[in-house]
Amino acid sequence: MKPFVFILALIGTFTLSCSAVQPWQKEKLSLSPMSVNDCPVHRFERNAEVYREGAVGGNGGKSGGGCGCS
Amino acid sequence: MLLRTALLALTAISLLPGLAQDEKWRVDFLGSYYDQDGERSPVTGGIGTEELQTIGPVIVLNYQGDSPWSYTTTLGVDNITSASTDNIDLDAAGVNVSGASRQDNRVFINSGATRKVGNQNWGVNLGFSKEYDYRSISAGLNWSMDFNQKNSTLGVALNRYQDEVTLYDIFGVDQGTDDRETTDITLSLSQVLSPRAIAVFEVFVSDQSGFLSTPFHEVILDDGAITTERLPDARTRTAVKVGLNYAFSNNLILRSYLRHYDDDWGIAAQTLELEPHFRLPYGEDTWIYPIFRFHTQDASDYWVLPNQAPASQDFYTADWDLGEFDSQKYGIGFRTKLASRLSDFLDVRVTRYTRDGDFSSFNVAFGLGWSW
Numbered sequence: 001m002k003p004f005v006f007i008l009a010l011i012g013t014f015t016l017s018c019s020a021v022q023p024w025q026k027e028k029l030s031l032s033p034m035s036v037n038d039c040p041v042h043r044f045e046r047n048a049e050v051y052r053e054g055a056v057g058g059n060g061g062k063s064g065g066g067c068g069c070s
Numbered sequence: 071m072l073l074r075t076a077l078l079a080l081t082a083i084s085l086l087p088g089l090a091q092d093e094k095w096r097v098d099f100l101g102s103y104y105d106q107d108g109e110r111s112p113v114t115g116g117i118g119t120e121e122l123q124t125i126g127p128v129i130v131l132n133y134q135g136d137s138p139w140s141y142t143t144t145l146g147v148d149n150i151t152s153a154s155t156d157n158i159d160l161d162a163a164g165v166n167v168s169g170a171s172r173q174d175n176r177v178f179i180n181s182g183a184t185r186k187v188g189n190q191n192w193g194v195n196l197g198f199s200k201e202y203d204y205r206s207i208s209a210g211l212n213w214s215m216d217f218n219q220k221n222s223t224l225g226v227a228l229n230r231y232q233d234e235v236t237l238y239d240i241f242g243v244d245q246g247t248d249d250r251e252t253t254d255i256t257l258s259l260s261q262v263l264s265p266r267a268i269a270v271f272e273v274f275v276s277d278q279s280g281f282l283s284t285p286f287h288e289v290i291l292d293d294g295a296i297t298t299e300r301l302p303d304a305r306t307r308t309a310v311k312v313g314l315n316y317a318f319s320n321n322l323i324l325r326s327y328l329r330h331y332d333d334d335w336g337i338a339a340q341t342l343e344l345e346p347h348f349r350l351p352y353g354e355d356t357w358i359y360p361i362f363r364f365h366t367q368d369a370s371d372y373w374v375l376p377n378q379a380p381a382s383q384d385f386y387t388a389d390w391d392l393g394e395f396d397s398q399k400y401g402i403g404f405r406t407k408l409a410s411r412l413s414d415f416l417d418v419r420v421t422r423y424t425r426d427g428d429f430s431s432f433n434v435a436f437g438l439g440w441s442w
Contacts, residue, residue, distance in 0.1 A: 018440055020219045025265040028317035032116070033325055033347040036270045036313065039405065040100055040130065041437040042416040048104050048124070048433060049399065049423060053330040054392040055339035055367050056142045056307070070085075 094171040096441040100146075108390075110301065115290040116376050116388030120429060121153040138186045148176040148201075176201035180208075189216045195229075203236040214258075221262040229254045237285040240298050248281035269318040270327075278305040289388045290376040299387045301372060307333040319386030321349040325359075331367075337392065339367035345403065356406040361421055363399035390427060397425040401433075413438040 021029070028034065038046070050056045108120035128146035135141075152172050182195030190213065195207040210229035216222070231252040237245040253276070260270040280303060287299035313327035324346045331339040347359040370392040372385040379386040401421030408415055417437040424430045 019126075020221050021262045021265050022219070025263075028320060028323075029262060029268060030264055031320065031323060032408075033323040033345075033357055033359075034268060034315045034317060036268060036315070039417055039437070040098060041419050041435045042403075044100050044102055044128065044437075045419050045421060045433055045435045048102075048106075048431065049363075052423070052429075052431070053339070053365060053367060053389055053397065053426070054335075054337050054370060054389075055309075055341075055365075064094070070222060 076378055092132040092134070093136045094441060096132040096134075096439065098129065098132075098437065098439040100126075100437045102126045102433060102435040104431060104433045106429070106431035108425075108427065110390045110427050112284070112287040112387065112389035112391075112428065115288040115296060116390065117290070119153045123151045123217040125149045140184050140186075142180075142182045142184075142307060144178075144180045146178050148178075150174045150176065158422035173230075174202050174287055176204075182210075184212075189220075190214065203238055204233065206231055206233040223258075223260045225256075225258040225260075227254075227256040227258075233280075235281050235285070237281075239285050240296065240342035242289050244284070245285065250278065250280035252276060252278045266317045268315050270311070272311040272313075274309040274311070276305075276306075276307040278307075279303060284386070284389070287387065287389055289374065289379060289386050292380050294377065294378055295381065297381070300385050301387055301388065302335070302385055305333060305335055307331070323347040335392070336369070336371035337367055339365065341365045350406075353406050353408075357404070359403045361399065361419065363397075365397045365399075367395060380394070390425075390429070395426040397423060399423045414441055415439050 072304050102125070103151070104122075104124040104126070106120060106122050109118070111118040111120040126146060126148045128144060131143045131145075133141045150173070152174065176199060178197065178199035180195060180197040182193055184191055184193035193212040193213070195208075195210045197206070198209075199206045208229060208231045210227060212225065212227040213224035214223055217224070229252075231250075231254075233250040233252070234247050235250055236247050239245050249386075254274065255274060255276075256274045258270060258272045260268060262268050282303060283299045283301040285298060288296050289299055290296055309329060309331040311327055311329040315323065315325050317323045324344065326344050327342075329339075329341040331337070341363065342365075343361075343363045345359050345361055347357045350356040350358055370387070372387050373393045374383075374388060375387045376388060397419050401415075401419060403419040405417045406415065415438070416427055419433075419435045421433050423432065423433070
């Protein structure tokens, strides 16, 4: 449980300490590789690997719904 | 019950005041070829072939109407050729009675609707998938909100899976069906840290109950007897992910994340992924990037090697997916915008995955898209 408490504290610290970046400062943030979401092809590829590892979840993978694996 | 809850959520979201948008259609076509091999299949007690190939086309249809609503439907098929599941069907002498490698198809469809309400997005989704021994119905709700001048986005997603497992035992005999329920909750926060950096924090909790074993997975006990895998009927998983995207320049961007996972079956795992993107001087938005992923996990409390578990043990599995291992993934990706009638973009990822114990896989995935 300790890592989760640590991470939550880290999140709070980051959020509270960040000053707002203005729209005219966001040129680099708007480049396509800066997207916080993985591209559909990446998510598609991950579908296979999450079922080859028992540690599924927390990464866009799902933990139910079948998989076509064996 | 699941369907009624989803419809109620859709009705409630539709009553929220919204903002009009321009009408837009988008179709994405994704395809992949996956090939794996190894010698530790749980279908044969952790000592047989894991050879498997999958071809998976997927179509994603997105419609943004002249309203605050947008709709997405994903339709796909996985065609699976598996040598290991073929080994379920052996005769008394251990000879394969079903011929060549087993063919199976998995079909799935997911549909979702999202409504934009000011700086918030409200969404609902329904899903269905079916393969020869597994049927799944799912429903979900999601919500996100931008704040702090769009430098922060808070999100919550709730998904429920109501699954039915057909109980083909280790001899290939149908023993009826059983249920499996899964509830996933994901909390996420993305935060702009500077004009060059954005971070994402994600906390994931999943609760499962019902029949969580795979009925045709074998375990070879310490006396040499072969029996069926036995796992508890409940499992709780938690994971925390911290991602960071950093732009060193307009031509070099690092995408990265670190993930920590824990569950009450005794598995703890860490994953690190790094993808430095290099812009190529062709077109307006063309990138090439190497792919690195490193994963390490501890074994489940119930995981055993062949000929180790006594029959008196409550739970046991020989599935290496639940074992202790390190894995690595290496590859290369390419993405470009296209000014072509053939597609708006081209995305390709080619990766090789290796795991302790001779397991390896090769994957090619690509995407094309059109919008109008």
